[in-house]
Amino acid sequence: MLILRWILLPISLIYFLTVWIRNQLYDSGILKSKSFDIPTIVIGNLAIGGTGKSPMTEYLVRLLSSHYTLATLSRGYGRKTTGFQYAQLSSTAAEIGDEPLQFKNKFPKLTVAVCEDRCKGVEILKKDHQVILLDDAYQHRKLNPGFTILLFDFASLFSMMITLPTGNFRDTFSASSRANLIVITKCPRQLSLAQKQQIEYRIRRRSAAPICYSTIEYDQLRNRNHIPVEFDLSVYHILLLTGIANPQPLKEYLLDKVASIKELTFADHHNYDEADYIKINTAFQHLKGNKIIITTEKDIHRLHIDVFAALPIYYIPIQLDFITDRQIFDKKILNYLSHAQSVNKH
CATH class of the missing domain: 3.40.50 (Rossmann fold)
Incomplete structure (x- = not known):
């Protein structure tokens, strides 16, 4: 399998160029992104799967739900339906996807919605909510979020960052420059100074965003x-x-x-x-x-x-647990929302 992936390296180069050009078109304004007057927080990653987006979304729900009327919006990966759908406690994974169903069961009062077109989803949700959390929307460039959290799996930062299909990255590493906050997930609890320095050396070439470190807590x-x-x-x-x-x-x-x-x-x-x-x-x-x-x-x-x-x-069940910088993370999120609300009032 590993040999086959390296044989496909020319396809990875084509994939890399395609994604890079697409990002350049959006960054230059040739392709248009839509902004909204409601605070929108995107949780995403550059590699495929397994970085802890769901635990991060749940952490934000716990942090914000007592202060704001929240909704979560995702594609609903794996569902057999299309278009905009609200999650109900009676919904199935085939109708809305496993992650939205998990959110709804864990937070029954939370508005959980799915839609392939995130802009359409935000348009529907914004009239009844104060904040929208967009799970796995980092590559959905049609939407220009108010705040972006980028997750990196700890192990992925110590391997070659090659795009699909040879590697596991679905976006270029330069895309990390769009992040407002970067969280390294699934870290060992005894994270060494040398490991942090190596991670920050890699990331600082592309992004000046604050970096926080977290691990998985099993319930x-x-x-x-x-x-x-x-x-x-x-x-x-x-x-x-x-x-x-x-x-x-x-x-x-x-x-x-x-x-x-x-x-x-x-x-x-x-x-x-x-x-x-x-x-x-x-x-x-x-x-x-x-x-x-x-x-x-x-x-x-x-x-x-x-x-x-x-x-x-x-x-x-699992939860995200910060090893360091929890207060920095919380303060950045709350400051963004406070500022966004102040601006929108005017």
Whole structure:
């Protein structure tokens, strides 16, 4: 697979040039971006998947929901519908996507919407809301956001930054110059000064935005009804079921907490069906002794209850936890919103 990706390097060069030219056309004003008089905060990344956009969106919801009327807007990746849709507690992942469904279940009073055209989505939402959070819209250049948060996975900054398909970057590194804040996610808790210096050396060539460092905090195990449960996991053999971009951090978290782990991985945003149930059930039955299935919070919303009801499935929620600079991050967001509201009043 690695050899094939390097064979495709000429396609990566064409992809790089295409994205670079597109960005230049927007930056120069030849292609037009639309601004709005409502505060809009974009959460995005340059690489594909797995940087922690959902935990960041949830962090912002917790930070802002007591002060502002919020809405989240995303494409609704993996859904089988099109156009603008509001998420309901009765919605399915097929209707709105797994991440919006996760937001709605976790924050029932929050307005959660999906739309491929973010400008259209903002137009619909702006009359009833004070702030709109746009999940995964960094490359949606038709919209000119008021504030942009760019996420980098810690590991990605210590590898070659090559565009697709040879590398994992869907945008050029120079695009980081548009960010108002940069957050390095999934960092080791004992982040060294040398690691920070290496990261900042790379980023400072393109961006002067403040850099904050965060990691993933794993919450208590929950059942399919989202109720916390307590197990002595050390006596359980685990089938680790994932359909996310990078399941490795979850595996590493569980390794020393369980008797054994058998992995069953699917593609990111995979829509599970009955054929998958047979595969999952077979893998589960081959485990010996005390056994349960552990999955992710995103996956639990795509595992149809009626098909998987007979299996003991649990999930582990995650949260973003700042290692350093939480106050800097919060202050930058709150200052932007305070200033935006002041300007809009006039």
